[in-house]
Amino acid sequence: MLTDPAGLTGLTTRAAALDAADPLAAVRDRFLLPDGVVYLDGNSLGALPAAVPAAVEDAVHRQWGTDLIRSWNANGWWEAPVRTGDAIGRLVGAAPGQTVAGDSTSVQLFNTLLAAARLRPGRRLLLTDPDHFPTDQYIADSVGRLLGLDVRRVPARDAAAVLAAEAGNVAVAAYAPVDYRTGELYDMAALTAAAHAAGALMHWDLCHAAGALPVGLDAVQADFAVGCGYKYLSGGPGAPAFAYVAHRHQEGFDHPLTGWHGHAEPFAMAGTYTPAADITRARIGTPALLSLIALEAALTAFDGVEMAAVRTKSLSLTGFFQECADLLLDGLGFTAATPRDPERRGSQVALRHPEAYPLVAALTARGVIGDMRAPDLLRFGFNALYVTHADVLRAVAELRDIAASGAHLAPAFQQRPTVT
Ligand SMILES: Cc1ncc(COP(=O)(O)O)c(C=O)c1O
Structure with missing residues (x-):
């Protein structure tokens, strides 16, 4: 009582x-919520959208079970990463053709952060937040080791000042708009502008923002972003993540995970990598289709919202x-x-x-x-x-x-x- x-x-x-x-x-x-439950953990694992069970059932029995390999063409499997990416793009202020869904946040983070740093050769510093989610800090350190960069942990609230002081030295600033512990929200436009004023690129982790609040990736002129599919997007446990590569960086996007799905002609089966010209370059390998189909269905919960x-x-x-x-x-x-x-x-x-x-x-x-x-x-x-x-x-x-x-x-x- x-x-x-x-x-x-x-x-x-x-x-x-x-x-x-x-x-x-x-x-x-x-959404299919259990009776009597108050669910305040959608920032870790979103609730089950009502559209998902039927979509997964169809994907398993009809698409996989009956249509088999033909599903790549007949059921739109091949286009699913970009189609789902665009659906997420609508929620994070990205015009079509800049977002791809697949893999995990950690993988997408590694791929895009390293590619971002490669776009600023000669600069020695990578800035990230000491309060960033652990995977972001570990991957920043790994990218630093691989490219010979110094990783400096600067709290989000001090980052603009450090960018100004270190203008010319910072390659990339990698931050999250929402602190995963306290829920504090930072000004994406201001920090992105500060990074650009210093000649650096801005990389955002949107795990706690995508589907939770308006994120104007294009409007703030973000360079790169990643986020997960299983929190506010409610794509299910281990749902595919997403990566955003602004149109202006796609031609120079030199990412480390040069999987065959990012090739200009994947079915030419060439022995060397020729990257696709557009966002499909950010694809890596065969996506986890059942999870991707669940995520795509989950996103319909945002229809008209x-x-x-x-x-x-x-x-x-x-x-x-x-x-x-x-x-x-x-x-x-x-x-x-x-x-x-x-x-x-x-x-x-x-x-x-x-x-x-x-x-x-x-x-x-x-x-x-x-x-x-x-x-x-x-x-x-x-x-x-x-x-x-x-x-x-x-x-x-x-x-x-x-x-x-x-x-x-x-x-x-x-x-x-x-x-x-
Ligand atoms: C900000 C942020 N980045 C990344 C992750 C997790 O990355 P992954 O999906 O690879 O486990 C989380 C998970 O809670 C997170 O909060």
Whole structure:
């Protein structure tokens, strides 16, 4: 039973009013969510879109089982990476012909980051964020070792100043618009402009931005970008990632993973690599078709949905979460880790608490799913396509009840599994 602290009734009324006025409310039906579950972990693994099971069934039984190898031509398998890439491009502000889907974020990151650095020969520095997701830092280091570059870790908020001070030395600045831990949002246009003013190229990791908020890749004149398909795009576990190569760099795109699908004439079976002239150069090898088909079907959940509307609702959800947390979690040991300013907030809210793990485990046991990042962050992601304000209130109210009652101190919630 939830306690009824002052304010809860008012919050319940507000949540109902906000949900009743939500122009995206009907989009929730495009997802298959389990009854009774509040799902606030779509920033790790998006919920299952209703269009996916039938698409995968068709891909397995008809396309693979019946049409067999003919599917490459008859069922559009060959074009799937670019077709799906363009569908993602629409969500991240990329005009057609600049985005390709396939492989993992780590692979796409390696391929595009190294190619970007090759476009700035003679420059010795690669800038990245000490708070960047680990794979981004590891791959930046690897690219640095391969090309003989110094990798300097500069926080996003200081990057423009370092770019100005090191103008002429920086080859690439590799950042994420949204901090994966705190949800802090950075100004993509300003940082891209600072990189260009220094003669450097700008590489963005959009894992926590694609499908979560408007990203104007073309508008900000980004050079390269990557992102994953399994978070806000809801493409499924291990869904293919995507890579964006701006039109102006495609001709000079000298990437290390010169797989045969990027060849100008893949079926000429030539013994040496002649790169395709367009974005198909960024293809690598045979894509994981079943996953790609699932991702393509998942993206139909965005049909007719403008990213501006997603952003409006996302800010309403995250703002409401912060408001509920202020009222209901006061005095229970939580501190806010996510900026209050909507302009500086992505689509997640993180709270700090010394008992973050058991609190998240106890919440999960009550059907409220978020996650934690060591050592002390509770993370809640808000996919505006399927999360409601009522979900937000229930999550915070349950968290209050757990923290106030000490329910999370039970031994069952102390053991950490491999994946947190
Ligand atoms: C910013 C960022 N980059 C990359 C990844 C993961 O890369 P991969 O899809 O290769 O596991 C994540 C995963 O959470 C991430 O948050």
